[in-house]
Amino acid sequence: MSAHVTTEAIRPSDFLGLDHLLDDEERLIRDTVRAFVADQVLPYVGDWFEQAQLPRELARELGKLGLLGMHLRGYGCAGASATAYGLACMELEAGDSGVRSLVSVQGSLAMYAIHRFGTEEQKQQWLPAMAAGECVGCFGLTEPDAGSDPASMRTRARRDGSDWILHGQKMWITNGSVADVAIVWARTDREHEIRGFIVPQGTKGFTAQDIHRKLSLRASVTSELLLDDVRLPAGAELPTASSLHGPLSCLNEARYGIVWGAAGAARACFEAALEYSLGRVQFGRPIAGFQIQQRKLAAMALDVNRSALLALHLGRMKDAGRLRPEHVSMGKLGNVDAALEVARTARQILGANGVTLEYPVIRHMNNLESVVTYEGTADVHALVVANALTGIQAFR
């Protein structure tokens, strides 16, 4: 057997040549979303972040591209593979975590909940408009006193004839005040089960208030939902979700997208730091020429490539039907931690320029502080992984 040495050049952001592991369709989806982000996100996102807003119109543009509920089948959804959906998340979050969040909440949380647990009528009513981005959804699980431990939620759903009456409060809800529809999780009065409800905006007693002064995920609306004896017809209930298994199943989907998205944010920070280090001259030479900076660049490249490889591996497992929630926890824990490390290192390489919105790095770094917290904190995911390793549950 003759040894074959490739002449293919090293590409810093794809050092390991993972591009070769994608098929033509996957590359096309990746490139299309990358071009969309370059065109419609990157020129504006610094301003959105500074002004703490995300234009509503973006949802329609994402819908036109087929990115909302993209891995779901039927009802106007694209029916793409898990890997293709992951690649889209990676490119969106290379733009901004807030944009990926919009897509995650819409497709993996709100639409997925209806698609998996809803009636045919509910699916027909909501999913096509949500896939098109005409209708925006949000997902209300967290409460002021129930974050990592959603089983301790206080929001209650009680029966009144065939109607349901919802009472309670949800906190930190992405898209809460801009959503046309909320998926709200509540504990029922009789069976004490956790059930999901579709709550349209404008329902009497249902209000949303924005949470201000966030220094992270600023290009994303985050709200508090207030449910003051909200009366809903029986048809608002998602019939087949009857425990915490319901919302946690939705979270598996969104967490999977974050595994990819975090790798995208890391790549964006690495690329910015590499370019900056090659152009910035101190002591008569580019700072990229100093060994201490080269060590950092090599470590960042390793993290970026390892994260992409892990995401792709989990994507292939999901497409093959072999992905367990524990695998997703390992991916979210590993890739978000790695992205934070890359972002913090990149920010230092940029020196003073690293603290301004002229460069993407501090925006990503701040965003990742939310990403490491939502959809299960790093601690929660470590506990899920360690539970699988030891058989000992350490949450309680």
Ligand code: TGC
């Ligand atoms: P536990 O007793 O273990 O389980 C209760 C029921 O749930 C089932 N289950 C799961 N099902 C599907 N997927 C999973 N990953 C599941 N984990 C558990 C379990 O089998 C059981 O089912 P059943 O039928 O017997 O009732 O639950 P626990 O109360 O001990 O909690 C476990 C823990 C801590 C892992 C869970 O509570 C957890 O994941 N906590 C973190 C909460 C969280 O992630 N919140 C996220 C809120 S949404 C959000 O952040 C959106 S941000 C979106 C954005 O902007 O991108």
Ligand code: FAD
């Ligand atoms: P807590 O649960 O109070 O945790 C505080 C600290 O204690 C953390 O470090 C945690 O890891 C640690 N801790 C908790 N329990 C344990 C334990 N058993 N062992 C060891 N350590 C532990 N929620 C939604 O429902 N929908 C949304 O759309 C949504 N969007 C969000 C958007 C943003 C920008 C943010 C920041 C949050 C969002 N969330 C959303 C809420 C998010 O899911 C919660 O913040 C998260 O689940 C953690 O809950 P908490 O903030 O109450 O922290």
